[in-house]
Amino acid sequence: MHRKVLLCSAAGLLALALACGKSSQAPTSPSGATQPGVDANADGSTLKATQPSIVSPSGGAQATDPLTFVATKSAGKFKDVGLSYEFQVRSGTTVVYDSGTVGGVGAGNNVSFSPGASNILPDTDYTWRARAVFGSAVGPWSSDGSFKSPVGAFMRGNEARDPLTIGRTVGEIRGPAQFTANGLKLIAHESHVLYRLPQTLEAGQFSMMILGADEGSEGDKSKVFAMQEGPDESDVTTDDYRMTAELRGANYPAPGSITCRIIAGDAESRDCPRVQRSFDSTRWYFWSFSWQTGSARLLVRADSETGPVLYDATIGTGAHPYRPTPHFLYLGVPAGRAGLIDATLPGGTYKNVYIGPNARPAFPQ
Numbered sequence: 159m160h161r162k163v164l165l166c167s168a169a170g171l172l173a174l175a176l177a178c179g180k181s182s183q184a185p186t187s188p189s190g191a192t193q194p195g196v197d198a199n200a201d202g203s204t205l206k207a208t209q210p211s212i213v214s215p216s217g218g219a220q221a222t223d224p225l226t227f228v229a230t231k232s233a234g235k236f237k238d239v240g241l242s243y244e245f246q247v248r249s250g251t252t253v254v255y256d257s258g259t260v261g262g263v264g265a266g267n268n269v270s271f272s273p274g275a276s277n278i279l280p281d282t283d284y285t286w287r288a289r290a291v292f293g294s295a296v297g298p299w300s301s302d303g304s305f306k307s308p309v310g311a312f313m314r315g316n317e318a319r320d321p322l323t324i325g326r327t328v329g330e331i332r333g334p335a336q337f338t339a340n341g342l343k344l345i346a347h348e349s350h351v352l353y354r355l356p357q358t359l360e361a362g363q364f365s366m367m368i369l370g371a372d373e374g375s376e377g378d379k380s381k382v383f384a385m386q387e388g389p390d391e392s393d394v395t396t397d398d399y400r401m402t403a404e405l406r407g408a409n410y411p412a413p414g415s416i417t418c419r420i421i422a423g424d425a426e427s428r429d430c431p432r433v434q435r436s437f438d439s440t441r442w443y444f445w446s447f448s449w450q451t452g453s454a455r456l457l458v459r460a461d462s463e464t465g466p467v468l469y470d471a472t473i474g475t476g477a478h479p480y481r482p483t484p485h486f487l488y489l490g491v492p493a494g495r496a497g498l499i500d501a502t503l504p505g506g507t508y509k510n511v512y513i514g515p516n517a518r519p520a521f522p523q
Contacts, residue, residue: 161458204237205295208286209286210243213268215305218283222522223324226272232290232297241290241297245271247278248285248302254278259291268446280310280319309519316357316485317514321521329353332391332492333502340369341509342489347368347377347498350490352391353513358485362515365446366489372437373414377407380503384491387482391493396462398423399482402491403447403456405437416469418447418456424442424478430456430471439505443468446518463518488512 181499198204210229215221216468227245234241247255255276269288276282285304290297309319313328320328333349335342342348364383385396385401394400398421406415414437418430435458437443444459458469489511490502510521 160274167349169501171453177514186433193220199298201298203289203296203298205290205292206221207232207241207290207292207297208235209298210269210290210300212287212300212303214303215286216303218304218306220281220306221308223310223321224272224274225278225310226270227286227288227303227306228268229288229300229391230267230270234292239292241292241302243269243271243288244291245273245288246299247273247276248287249282251395255312265305271343278307280312303443312506313353313513314356314479316355316359316362317516318355318487318511319514319519320353320511322509322511323522324363327351329489338507339506341367343370343507344490344502344504346504348493349504350488350492351508353487355485355487355513358481358483359515360481361478361511362513363446363448363518364476364487364498365444365448365463365518366511367431367442367444367509369442369507369509371405371443371503372439373408374439375407375503375505376409377499377503378409379500380405380407380410381488381501382490383447383490383505384504385482386486386488388484391492393490394488395494395496397421397482398425399485400427401447401449401454401480403445405500405503407499409499416456416458418454418471420449420473420475420480422451422475422478422480424476426476428454428473428475430454433469433471434472435468449475449480451475452477456481462523 176511230330232241240258241263245257252379255273255278283306285302285470287299287302290301300512308333311328325337329351334345335349381402382405383403384394386397387399400421401420412434415432415434417432420428444463448455448459454475455472459465494503512518
């Protein structure tokens with residue numbers, strides 16, 4: 159009896175001891191806890207700790223980027239100990255993401271965790287749950303919280319959505335670039351982002367918000383975004399499916415001039431009218447290029463997607479469809495035969511990029 163009382167007291171101080179009082183075997187170490195399948199509760203738990211409660215996301219609501227799970231902290235039933243946690247996301251009964259054991263991060267009574275890159279698909283219904291972990295012992299799972307994953311960043315088929323405000327991109331960064339709270343900043347002439355669209359987009363739009371790209375930046379016939387046919391990242395200038403949206407830099411005789419050029423696979427270059435405008439490096443500008451067989455349009459607005467129009471030009475593109483295979487799109491542009499001075503206009507911060515055949519989706523502002 160004396161041996162049994164000692165065992166129960168030690169295990170209580172460690173907030174484990176489910177086996178305590180149930181077995182006369184020698185005690186295990188704190189890190190070992192109770193082995194799986196031995197003296198476990200009906201729910202599979204082997205740790206005497208409270209069940210977390212779901213805080214957010216819950217109720218089927220759509221989460222926002224970055225996806226973050228928040229639950230109430232567990233507590234040991236006999237003594238406060240440093241608990242870790244496990245977070246799990248399921249589709250039906252199938253586990254699509256398991257965090258493994260992670261530290262408890264959070265202030266006050268809550269713990270939070272962001273999964274980062276994972277198999278969680280965008281805009282999809284899931285459930286999630288959490289439980290406390292101490293050594294190899296695990297507490298009871300929380301109840302399930304239902305949610306829809308963030309629309310987030312994705313590239314599939316002939317469509318891509320890339321907020322660039324969540325610290326990652328679905329594209330491929332080339333040259334010096336920096337993620338900021340506002341988006342992705344392209345620092346130098348050679349800086350650009352490549353999107354390898356899985357399926358050719360024959361008719362659609364390529365649109366984004368840009369801050370800080372203006373006529374005061376070094377550049378000549380500089381580009382803010384572009385398209386071409388892959389698979390090589392070659393000189394866009396003479397590509398059979400060239401498209402360049404241009405903002406002329408400080409080295410050009412008329413800095414601030416906006417224009418575009420497109421070759422729709424028929425070896426004929428077609429230019430948008432060149433119009434000089436003054437830009438403010440502290441304001442956002444909405445840039446959009448849209449196309450279909452026979453026509454193309456470049457639109458620039460100040461402040462937002464619905465702000466004052468600075469530039470709006472539609473040109474004819476002939477009878478040949480625009481169908482680069484594979485279809486490469488860029489924020490900025492790789493250097494061409496004219497060198498870096500005609501490549502990316504440096505200093506621009508990009509966000510809320512959309513490529514696709516549909517109406518532009520809503521982005522957090």
